[in-house]
Amino acid sequence: MDRFSPAALALSIVQAPLAGGPSTPALAAAVSEAGGLGSLAAGYKTADAVAADIEAVRTVTAAPFGVNVFVPGPAPADAETVARYAETLQHEAGPLGEPRSDDDDWDAKLALLHAARPAVASFTFGCPSAERIAALQDDGIAVWVTVTTPIEARTAAAAGADALVIQGAEAGGHRGSFDDATPGTIGLLALLQLVAAETELPLIATGGIMSGAGIAAVLAAGASAAQLGSAFMLTPEAGTSAPHRAKLASEGETALTRAFSGRTARGIVNRFQRQHDADAPSAYPEVHHLTAPLRAAARTRGDAEAINLWAGQAHRLAQARPAGELVRALAADARAALRAAADRAG
């Protein structure tokens, strides 16, 4: 059976998984139904919840979609390091969580992928073993691996990935880096050129892409598709919280930080990020669990200064319109931009 290829998309647009709230079955279904590739985020959820999300998408559309899974890290973080960080958070409003280590239900999620067989299984925070990749492929699932450096791209290609999601430093949310100690911070266009020079695999470009012009750019650079995250976060289908929505549409500057989760991620700089960034250790998912109740409380009271405002560097260009309409408009703009540039170039 032929596995899904990004070249088969009617519109070369992939919706980024957007774990942690914005991801919904309605968003993934709308994007896929419009001719792009919607994605479900398995991250932070139980395998059962993800199974329900997959079912929800399939009640709306028969179009292909992807499911994104976090690859667990090699070892728990140092408990003392995490405890020291917890001390610095004592004055925050709201309860702290238990800083536990877990594998985000890895085995159950892999079993779910085999059972549910989405068109694409994409992975973040690492590269599954060649054996696991081959097993998924044997079930007809295309395996995409998120990479942030040429070295990670080589690892994923060697492990047999069907395609690489090239995540530029512009991207909002977590860096997909295999090792948080050395998060890749290469700009999208530089990374695309570097990886394209080494592999024939299809590349899906992500990081800061918000417009038809941005999509046209990565397609011209040779990417098979553009993956957009922040661009979808103001759509009515997204589960983005109200305070997060308000900040996305503003001019707020973004920065990389480990303050919220213990893993490097890009968010709009707010009070919490400014205050805790310097103290935050590399300790994922311990710090994620530690701050989760704090952030949930802040979200409930509408306090944008104490939640993780994940956003790519060009978030201000996000549009509040239905996801399907957005995908179609962006694709039309991208086509027009490519045609115009090709004509100018002669």
Next chain:
Amino acid sequence: MDRFSPAALALSIVQAPLAGGPSTPALAAAVSEAGGLGSLAAGYKTADAVAADIEAVRTVTAAPFGVNVFVPGPAPADAETVARYAETLQHEAGPLGEPRSDDDDWDAKLALLHAARPAVASFTFGCPSAERIAALQDDGIAVWVTVTTPIEARTAAAAGADALVIQGAEAGGHRGSFDDATPGTIGLLALLQLVAAETELPLIATGGIMSGAGIAAVLAAGASAAQLGSAFMLTPEAGTSAPHRAKLASEGETALTRAFSGRTARGIVNRFQRQHDADAPSAYPEVHHLTAPLRAAARTRGDAEAINLWAGQAHRLAQARPAGELVRALAADARAALRAAADRAG
């Protein structure tokens, strides 16, 4: 008289100024003669030396070219801060320089621009006043201003710039930021989209562009031309030092640092950068003058671990071939990439 527009270029490629060694009249002339826009770097040189460079270009080609000038900062750095940094450099091999403040011969260079009238005067580290820009334009000189944030772009547009050089965080060498206290670190594609949403001015995109695919990308995103720096640093016409050349062609990772000059710049990480980055203050040009003799000595003895290895994030793709041939090949590759992407998009 009509001022020069990037749309008038036969090939939409601008050679970045490359102050501090790589810039030569032979390089600028070769690029302009091939149909791109060569640039001379006035930075660090006397106005007389720049005048000689301009003459040298004009003996080779009648084609338009640009001259890039550093805009002086508002005030000298704190002497004690600089002295403290100097202390940390005592164990470096070679003499330290006098950490003086200067304006890089600003008035004389402006007078030279008016006298020599290059097609383009581009500015870095700030935006000249509206009056100075208008005066240059009155002499038929197109004024380009380097920007690293949407706010800087607004300032330059309001001051009357003819075009904006959009410098992404991928770029090698100094960030062109107006204020080194807040260096813009937005990726090229994100910054291009953000600025294009606000202005109709022609945009010249720079930062990590090394290939025809990279050029095609920024043209598709709406840029009028692509400016390349590292891509030219291995050409025989460039004045790049031998140890710097050896590192450019390797896989060395880059990072932003103030260690060499007191101003944020991207270089391939070496021993000096690793050792002194954390101590380096924002103090330009004082730290530049402080470390200049050290770096000159290291260059002479071929020690790549003690010199500023300015390079963009995709430097490994630099090609050692004549500049004119390189420009023609890159432009042909860019055209082909645009045509192919437009055809695929339908």
